[in-house]
Amino acid sequence: MLSLSLLLFLFKLAVDLLMYLFTENDSFVSISLRIIISISVITPLAFYFFRNFFNKLNNAAEIGFNAFNEEIKSINFLLLFVILGKLLIPNSLEFHGRINNILGLLYVNIYAIICLVAGFKLLHFLFKWLWIKRHKKTKSQLMLIRLAIYFFLIAEMPLIYFNRTLTDFTSNPIISIPIAFIHIFLFVTMFLSASKNNWIALLNKREKFLLILQSIIILTLTIIIDTFMWELNGEGKFYYGLGLFYGSSTILTLPVVLSAGYIIRIMFSAIVSLPTTEIVGKKSNELKLLTYLNKIISQSIDFNKLIDTATSIAYESINASGAWTELYNDNNEINIISDQNINKEYLETLHKNPVFTEIFKEIDDFLLIESVIDSQEENKIIGLIDFASALIAIPLNDGNKRIGTLVVTNVDEYGFDTEDLNIIQAIGNNVNIALENAKLITESLEKEQYKKEMMIAHSITEKLIPINLCCIDYYDIASYILPAEEVGGDYYDLVTLRDGKNCLLIGDISGKGMSAAFYMALLKGVVISTVNTVDSPKDLLVKINQALYSNMDKQMYLTLSAIKIEDNEGNITFSRAGHLPMILKSGLDTKLYTPKGIGIGLAKTEFFEKHLEEISIKLDYEDYCLLFTDGVSDALDGDSEDSDYEKMKHILTNSVYNNTSELVNIMEYSLKNSKKFKNQRDDMTLLAIRYNKLGVI
Amino acid sequence: MTQENKFVINQRHLEKVECLYLKGYLDAHTSPILESALETLVKDGKNNILVNFRDLDYISSAGLGVFMAFIEDVREAGGDIKLTDMQQKVFSVFDLLGFPMLFDIEKEEKTAIDKFNSNEERVSD
Numbered sequence: 001m002l003s004l005s006l007l008l009f010l011f012k013l014a015v016d017l018l019m020y021l022f023t024e025n026d027s028f029v030s031i032s033l034r035i036i037i038s039i040s041v042i043t044p045l046a047f048y049f050f051r052n053f054f055n056k057l058n059n060a061a062e063i064g065f066n067a068f069n070e071e072i073k074s075i076n077f078l079l080l081f082v083i084l085g086k087l088l089i090p091n092s093l094e095f096h097g098r099i100n101n102i103l104g105l106l107y108v109n110i111y112a113i114i115c116l117v118a119g120f121k122l123l124h125f126l127f128k129w130l131w132i133k134r135h136k137k138t139k140s141q142l143m144l145i146r147l148a149i150y151f152f153l154i155a156e157m158p159l160i161y162f163n164r165t166l167t168d169f170t171s172n173p174i175i176s177i178p179i180a181f182i183h184i185f186l187f188v189t190m191f192l193s194a195s196k197n198n199w200i201a202l203l204n205k206r207e208k209f210l211l212i213l214q215s216i217i218i219l220t221l222t223i224i225i226d227t228f229m230w231e232l233n234g235e236g237k238f239y240y241g242l243g244l245f246y247g248s249s250t251i252l253t254l255p256v257v258l259s260a261g262y263i264i265r266i267m268f269s270a271i272v273s274l275p276t277t278e279i280v281g282k283k284s285n286e287l288k289l290l291t292y293l294n295k296i297i298s299q300s301i302d303f304n305k306l307i308d309t310a311t312s313i314a315y316e317s318i319n320a321s322g323a324w325t326e327l328y329n330d331n332n333e334i335n336i337i338s339d340q341n342i343n344k345e346y347l348e349t350l351h352k353n354p355v356f357t358e359i360f361k362e363i364d365d366f367l368l369i370e371s372v373i374d375s376q377e378e379n380k381i382i383g384l385i386d387f388a389s390a391l392i393a394i395p396l397n398d399g400n401k402r403i404g405t406l407v408v409t410n411v412d413e414y415g416f417d418t419e420d421l422n423i424i425q426a427i428g429n430n431v432n433i434a435l436e437n438a439k440l441i442t443e444s445l446e447k448e449q450y451k452k453e454m455m456i457a458h459s460i461t462e463k464l465i466p467i468n469l470c471c472i473d474y475y476d477i478a479s480y481i482l483p484a485e486e487v488g489g490d491y492y493d494l495v496t497l498r499d500g501k502n503c504l505l506i507g508d509i510s511g512k513g514m515s516a517a518f519y520m521a522l523l524k525g526v527v528i529s530t531v532n533t534v535d536s537p538k539d540l541l542v543k544i545n546q547a548l549y550s551n552m553d554k555q556m557y558l559t560l561s562a563i564k565i566e567d568n569e570g571n572i573t574f575s576r577a578g579h580l581p582m583i584l585k586s587g588l589d590t591k592l593y594t595p596k597g598i599g600i601g602l603a604k605t606e607f608f609e610k611h612l613e614e615i616s617i618k619l620d621y622e623d624y625c626l627l628f629t630d631g632v633s634d635a636l637d638g639d640s641e642d643s644d645y646e647k648m649k650h651i652l653t654n655s656v657y658n659n660t661s662e663l664v665n666i667m668e669y670s671l672k673n674s675k676k677f678k679n680q681r682d683d684m685t686l687l688a689i690r691y692n693k694l695g696v697i
Numbered sequence: 698m699t700q701e702n703k704f705v706i707n708q709r710h711l712e713k714v715e716c717l718y719l720k721g722y723l724d725a726h727t728s729p730i731l732e733s734a735l736e737t738l739v740k741d742g743k744n745n746i747l748v749n750f751r752d753l754d755y756i757s758s759a760g761l762g763v764f765m766a767f768i769e770d771v772r773e774a775g776g777d778i779k780l781t782d783m784q785q786k787v788f789s790v791f792d793l794l795g796f797p798m799l800f801d802i803e804k805e806e807k808t809a810i811d812k813f814n815s816n817e818e819r820v821s822d
Contacts, residue, residue: 510758512725554769555762559794578794598795602765611798630758 001048005041012037013109016244017102031160038246042116049120053127063132065199065207071125072214078118079221082252085111086228089241105244112245119252122259123149126190130262133196141193145258148186152250160243183257190261197269202284205277208270215267222256222263229253286423289317293430303438304337307396310431311338311406317427318420320408321387325396326351326360327404342409343386356381360393360405367393368421371413389413392421394428398435406431450513457487457517464524469494472502474568476690478660480668481683482631488683489516489558490629491523495531497564503537506687507560507579508629519556522548537562537575538614545577545600545608557601561627563689570619570691575612578602580633583648584617585624590649593617619691624663626652627689631682632667635674660688703727706734714745714813716806720752723760731760735767735778744776745813749806751782756790764800777801777816779809 015037019030089111090104127145130138159175203211228238229249242249273280293313307325315323323340324347334351336344350356359367359379369375369391372383382391388409396404406428410416461483469477479492489509497503505527509519523544530543540562548558559579563572574582578599581592595613603611619625626648636647651670657663667686671677704727709716715738723731738746748764750756768778779801783791791802803809 508758510762512759553766555759555766557758557762557765557794580793594793596795596798598798602795602799607798611795 001044001051005044005048008037008041008044009109009113012041012245013106016105016109028161034244035157035160035246038248041245042247042251045116045120049124050127053124053131065203065211068129069207069210069214071128072218075118075122075125076214076217076221078114078121079218079225079256082115082118083221083224085114086238086241089238108241108244112242112248115242115252116245116248119248119255122255123251126255126258126262130193133194133199135196138193141189144189145186148182149250149254151182152254153247156246156250160246186254186258187261190258191265194262194265197266200266200269201273201276201280203270203273203277204281205274208274208277211270212267215263215270219260219263219267222260225256226253226260282419286317289313290423290426290430293427303435306431306434306438307404308338310427312340314406314408314424314427315340318392318408318416318423319410321411321415322385323406323408325404325406327396328361328402346386350384353381356384360407361402363393363395363405365395366421366425367391368416368418370416373413385409387411390415392416392424394424396428396435397432399439403435453514454485454487457514458483460517461487461489461491461520464520465490465492466494469504472565474570474692475565476660476692477504478664478686478688480664480686482668482671482680482685484512484631484680484683486512486681487514487516488512488629488631488681489520490631490683490685491520491558491560492685492687493524493527495527497535497540498532499535501535501564501566503531503540503562503564504627504687504689505560505562506627506629506685507558508683508685509558510556515553515556519552519558522551523558523560536614537564537573538609538612541575541577541597541600541612542605542609545603546605548601549604549608552601557599559599563625563627566616570621570623571616572619572625572689573614573616575614577608577612580628580630581645583626583645583652584619585626585649585652586620587622588653590652592645621691623691624652624660625689626663627687629683629685631680631684632671632686634682635671635676635680635684638676660690663688663690704730706730708734711810714747714810715743716747716749718749718752722755723753724755724757725759728757728759728763731763732766735763739767739770739774742774744771744774746771746776746778747806747809747813748778748780749782750780750784750787753784753787756787761790761794761796764796768800777813779803779812781806781809 012034015033019033089108127142130142200208200211239249242252290313293310307327311323311325314320320340322342323338324336324342324344325338326347327335327337329335334348334357336347336351339347355378359381369379369382372380372389372391375382382388385391389412390410391407393405393407395402396406406424408416408420408424465481466479469479471477477494481490481492483490489511491505491507491509493505495503495505507523509516509523511519526544526547527540530540530547534540534543541560544560557578560577561574561579561582562576563574563582565572574593574595576582576593576595576597578597581594584591584593593615595615597612598608600608602608628648633645633648636651637645647670648667651666652663655663655666657666664686667688671684704719704721704723707718707720709718717731717734719731721727735746738744764778764780771778780791780796781803782805783802788802791797791800796802801809801812803812
């Protein structure tokens with residue numbers, strides 16, 4: 001576009017030259033030809049400046065203050081050129097390019113091009129910044145301005161044809177008054193359009209001064225150029241000169257008028273916002289710092305880093321002369337962990353005085369001492385801190401626990417105000433929230449870890465406990481286990497002893513979760529390796545205790561009962577290592593069997609063996625044996641004062657069932673309807689045996 | 698209910714015996730309180746320990762384990778942990794596990810204190 005413009009410009013020069021040499025300059029044909037060629041030069045130039053106008057304004061670098069400033073600067077230079085260039089227009093110039101030499105003709109053409117570029121640049125500048133800071137009326141206002149430009153361009157044509165003298169043009173009120181009115185109207189439009197000027201308030205002092213200075217320059221320059229247009233005295237060479245290049249005077253002077261309205265508004269805003277610069281700057285600085293703090297808080301659960309950041313932000317954001325954070329621990333020690341421009345050792349020395357320490361420790365909400373000298377007697381001790389004439393201190397809390405104090409000091413008395421206090425409190429609140437967050441994060445991580453462990457523990461125990469006990473001739477056996485969410489450590493098994501006879505085991509490992517699962521695996525291994533070496537329940541329990549006693553934590557133990565099926569006649573042997581009793585239901589009677597025995601893992605082999613009883617029981621036809629763990633007895637009989645398992649006995653004697661499966665189902669039903677079932681915290685395990693003489697269930 | 702008021706230990710210092718009075722529920726969640734109380738006593742060389750169960754309403758397997766953790770060390774140091782004043786329900790838990798064979802469980806606090814005193818004399822003789 002630019003090269004096309006240049007090409008056409010050269011063409012125009014050639015035509016002007018030819019006309020100068022061979023024709024009269026003011027003939028109708030020559031004026032028309034000049035207008036047509038001028039338009040053909042201006043059009044690509046306009047395209048060059050306004051191509052993709054609305055799409056180009058997305059780049060942040062192009063819409064910041066620096067861009068604004070740079071643009072004004074370059075426009076100022078161009079306008080200065082225009083003003084200086086005017087001085088060199090040949091004095092002998094007459095209207096319609098009646099010029100007395102070829103050099104003058106060339107100069108006027110080049111000058112017109114400079115004016116055009118300056119005009120377009122100014123127009124683009126105005127459009128661009130109005131559009132960036134646009135409001136709902138901007139679009140229509142810009143349209144109005146565009147129409148005004150077209151109007152003036154068209155109006156220029158008859159002026160060139162008919163108002164041949166400058167005097168006619170400027171002194172004829174029919175022409176000059178409407179033009180003046182339109183100019184005033186556009187000026188006002190521009191003034192109104194530039195209403196969205198909040199951005200100026202946010203500039204810093206230097207930027208505002210720069211803006212005002214640039215505005216004064218551009219305003220001065222535009223007023224000078226405007227006066228050229230209305231110049232009645234002198235030669236009127238400016239208008240004559242531009243008259244040689246149709247359109248150039250409109251393109252330059254109209255934006256000059258428009259920019260005056262815009263710039264006055266901008267300058268006005270900048271001047272008005274000057275006094276608030278400092279407070280706005282401070283506010284935006286605070287905002288930045290708090291945003292930064294928030295970021296740190298959300299990213300970091302590193303306690304020391306958090307305190308460090310908070311202290312330095314407090315120090316920087318309110319222009320303090322010193323800051324530190326002191327932390328308190330359970331042993332009444334004081335740790336000064338983040339010191340900004342404060343002598344840490346000296347501060348520690350001061351803390352040796354309990355009066356000094358108490359001042360900070362006693363703070364409930366905040367402490368604001370505006371002037372140490374004027375403050376209450378008890379706070380005068382603060383004056384011992386290096387260069388501290390004013391002070392703000394706020395407490396830091398981890399949940400409900402007071403963990404420390406954030407302190408900022410100022411060299412000047414009354415150097416802090418309530419605004420500063422608000423900021424420090426905001427920082428303190430952020431720290432407290434961060435600590436709370438960190439705690440929650442840690443807790444949820446632990447919870448997650450715990451859940452995973454529980455899943456592993458569950459899968460281990462599931463594999464260790466048989467799902468179905470296989471049948472034994474003449475005996476009907478059923479089992480039931482309801483694992484708690486927390487693995488409870490209940491265990492049961494059916495094993496074959498050395499003599500080939502069956503032995504039932506039921507047990508409960510103290511502790512829960514992963515450790516219970518671990519000991520269950522250990523127990524299972526010991527059981528597998530010992531069953532082939534013993535013939536009696538007692539020996540089995542002794543062997544298991546022997547293997548486990550030295551391998552268990554001192555406070556871990558397990559209870560285990562073993563029932564051996566001796567023959568087809570209903571003879572069983574029963575031994576109990578600390579486990580709950582066995583209930584025998586015979587006819588309408590129930591009986592508890594609690595042979596002596598210590599829990600496994602509680603005593604050394606000899607002692608354990610010495611105190612372990614083994615009893616023989618003869619079952620009658622249809623007798624039921626019920627074994628269980630404390631999950632069951634707690635749920636059913638836990639509330640009663642005496643622990644004689646009355647509820648369980650009641651179920652055994654007052655329910656109707658024909659085999660162990662039915663008994664277990666009834667028990668399950670009772671368990672699930674018990675009060676304690678809802679928050680079941682322990683495994684529930686049942687083992688039922690019925691002697692069945694017929695050998696068939 | 699918080700853990701703190703679910704289980705409470707009151708301590709009484711006698712001439713030769715340290716008495717712990719347990720109150721409330723002693724389970725997996727509250728047993729660390731008892732554990733640290735016993736640990737402090739043992740650390741301070743106070744090995745004659747009497748634990749009074751009068752106001753203890755419930756004890757779980759984890760609670761029982763705590764006593765096992767300390768008894769060996771205490772006895773090696775020439776002291777003992779004696780348990781007294783158990784409610785029937787609590788006693789039967791101890792009983793089932795065979796604790797009466799492992800620990801000196803007395804009905805009354807006085808008997809236990811007397812035993813401690815006579816034992817001290819015997820040792821000092």
